[in-house]
Amino acid sequence: MELAGLRIQSYELPTVVKHGAGALAALGEETARLGVRRPLLVTDAGMVATGHVDRAAALLKAHGLEPALFDGVVGNPSIVHVARGSEAYRDHRADGLVAVGGGSSMDTAKAIGVEVAHGGRILDYEYGRTPLSRRIPPLVCVPTTAGTGSEVTLWSVITDPARHVKFNVGGPLIGPHLALIDPLLAVGLPPHLTAFTGMDALSHAVECFTCAYAQPLTDAVALLAIEYIGQWLRVAFANGADVEARSRMAMAAMLAGLAYGSESAGAVHAMAQTFGGVYDVHHGYLTGIMLAPCSAYNLLGNPAKYARIAVALGEDVRGCSTLEAARRGVAAIEALTRDLEFPPFAAFTGATAADIPRLARMAADDPQTIGNPRLIDARGYEKIYRGLFQA
Numbered sequence: 001m002e003l004a005g006l007r008i009q010s011y012e013l014p015t016v017v018k019h020g021a022g023a024l025a026a027l028g029e030e031t032a033r034l035g036v037r038r039p040l041l042v043t044d045a046g047m048v049a050t051g052h053v054d055r056a057a058a059l060l061k062a063h064g065l066e067p068a069l070f071d072g073v074v075g076n077p078s079i080v081h082v083a084r085g086s087e088a089y090r091d092h093r094a095d096g097l098v099a100v101g102g103g104s105s106m107d108t109a110k111a112i113g114v115e116v117a118h119g120g121r122i123l124d125y126e127y128g129r130t131p132l133s134r135r136i137p138p139l140v141c142v143p144t145t146a147g148t149g150s151e152v153t154l155w156s157v158i159t160d161p162a163r164h165v166k167f168n169v170g171g172p173l174i175g176p177h178l179a180l181i182d183p184l185l186a187v188g189l190p191p192h193l194t195a196f197t198g199m200d201a202l203s204h205a206v207e208c209f210t211c212a213y214a215q216p217l218t219d220a221v222a223l224l225a226i227e228y229i230g231q232w233l234r235v236a237f238a239n240g241a242d243v244e245a246r247s248r249m250a251m252a253a254m255l256a257g258l259a260y261g262s263e264s265a266g267a268v269h270a271m272a273q274t275f276g277g278v279y280d281v282h283h284g285y286l287t288g289i290m291l292a293p294c295s296a297y298n299l300l301g302n303p304a305k306y307a308r309i310a311v312a313l314g315e316d317v318r319g320c321s322t323l324e325a326a327r328r329g330v331a332a333i334e335a336l337t338r339d340l341e342f343p344p345f346a347a348f349t350g351a352t353a354a355d356i357p358r359l360a361r362m363a364a365d366d367p368q369t370i371g372n373p374r375l376i377d378a379r380g381y382e383k384i385y386r387g388l389f390q391a
């Protein structure tokens with residue numbers, strides 16, 4: 001266990017957070033306050049169909065702004081979608097970005113911001129290969145799911161289809177300027193997406209709480225996120241119109257996003273991200289289904305933290321040893337995944353057991369493996385993958 005105070009820790013948060021039912025109404029005023037006059041609205045076609053985007057555009061126009069629409073975002077957005085968005089930004093002579101949607105829209109907006117601020121392609125900035133040197137244009141994020149936390153994270157995850165790789169671009173320079181979080185926007189989210197995105201938020205909180213980069217500030221937000229998710233995700237899944245459940249989950253996702261700090265996650269995201277580069281599967285499904293087995297593997301690496309996760313998830317651990325309590329924490333994650341009716345891994349993803357060695361190697365090579373609480377190599381990942389295929 002590391003001794004407190006022997007490592008310099010830093011935490012940078014460039015994002016103003018506004019949260020609450022009806023918060024979207026402030027979109028025009030808040031975007032104008034950032035000095036934006038010609039925002040590019042970044043979203044996907046499905047979100048346009050909900051009517052949320054029209055409403056966002058109307059709110060912007062009501063404050064004299066001239067928005068243009070880019071609805072070319074898809075799930076697991078690629079460098080191609082980012083390039084199209086940058087072109088739309090330049091065509092409109094835009095001076096800011098408003099992302100409306102889930103992680104895909106917000107991450108695409110961040111990546112567009114990097115391209116238009118620096119020139120070049122987003123690929124040039126993969127994992128800091130070319131360091132970012134300029135702040136992205138003003139970015140307002142309006143999340144419509146409660147999962148990714150991208151509205152406050154310093155990361156953008158983009159796919160390179162040629163290599164079948166999802167890569168990260170990150171740092172304080174790409175943090176959104178404003179997170180405008182209106183839980184009412186998630187009311188219509190179907191139960192399975194509520195489950196997937198909610199479990200992604202839990203995986204952020206659990207991974208960041210237990211990983212090697214954890215620090216007191218990120219621990220604090222991660223634990224509260226875990227507590228909220230334990231109390232409210234089942235309710236949001238069962239009754240999507242429950243506004244308190246939606247509000248707590250939106251808060252939890254944002255807190256779990258803050259838990260990232262300036263570092264990354266661990267084995268769950270190493271697996272989910274590399275798998276998602278090969279198979280076009282919802283990121284939240286992957287992290288959700290992988291969280292319990294990865295936690296079962298990891299708990300020996302930090303039993304005290306998993307014991308606290310048990311308490312945050314509402315387990316009564318009085319009389320338990322630390323290790324017993326840690327096992328209860330993992331069991332509580334398993335029970336939550338079961339209650340949320342996650343479909344079986346092989347059937348849902350289309351992957352086969354023959355893929356395991358390759359997928360395991362890719363996860364082991366992913367930079368997010370480094371912070372995992374228990375050392376893990378390709379053999380460890382193979383073991384977890386075998387369990388997923390048997391489930």
Ligand SMILES: [Fe+2]
Pocket residue numbers: 148200203204269283287
């Ligand atoms: Fe995630």
